[in-house]
Amino acid sequence: MRRLRLWPLAAGLLLLAGLWLGPLAEMARRAFSPHMILHLGVMIVAAPLIVIGGLRLFPGGLAPRYRYLGAVAASVYDFAVVWGWHLPALHEAAARMNSAFTVQQLSFLTAGLALWWICLAGRDAKSDAAGALAMLFASMHMAMLGVLLVLAPTLIYAPQFCLGAFGLDPLPDQQLGGGLMALFGALPYAVGGAYLASRLALQEA
Template sequence: MGKPARNWPLLLGLLVLAACWLGPLPAMSRTAFSAHMLLHLGVVALAAPLLAIGLARSGLRVDGLRHSSAAIALIFAAEMVVVWGWHAPPLHEAAALNVWAFVAQQASFLAVGLGVWLLGFASDSRRGLAAAMFGFF
């Protein structure tokens, strides 16, 4: 089996991102909370883990981070700050009204989501996956 066939999760993750960001959800999320949550979960719960699996299959390893309690705590703290920060009323409204704030919001959601999922899928143990799952939920 060739490398492109083996790396279908990376390609599917990029396709999910394209569907989320280039489809109707960004415009709908300005006024509908359900669209906002579909967009958020599409990026964090669908695209990020698919991208992390694809990157792990490409050979990316984060085993050093997985063994560092400080790094794990930093990634989970960043996730909490990003997710809760963007849901604070002033930042949430800014992302709804300003395209650059929206881009920053979505990029930061993807970055922290990818960080969490990489802890699980780009490590050699189930402990890393459990940490990623625990941090996500």
């Protein structure tokens, strides 16, 4: 029974292996929408599964005095990782160099793990409040970056790193990637933040 409770951890690790060892990783270095699918798969699917499984294995939460500091730190780190790796210079460096790509992917994973752990490890009302704010901030900045990519009238990245995928030309492919971020990147955080806010409201009632 205990092993069955750890299925999210196993699923998250298997998903990471599939994302990083499968064809998507190489596609992500040549076209933008595969990059975004890989990015979102790591941060909003694999990371929360690993956190849920990890909390079942090690249920201890963050010390109360660190709950707000931890939420702020995780939010700032998440923002810096997401926006930083989508700056043209860093995005193109990850496409060119194996070392930069490895650092990029590990930073996506650690940012996702930190944010989801801060938000899901809470054991009291103040922890839920801190988690809700962190989730809603992540939702807003992911949506904002996604919309900017969708509305960009020209390619943001060098053509050799934005070749297009799934039958799309480079610019529509970039716009598809932005749309995926705006919708599927922001929605899980918005839902998570709303859930924590509703739980907080019930505790305060």
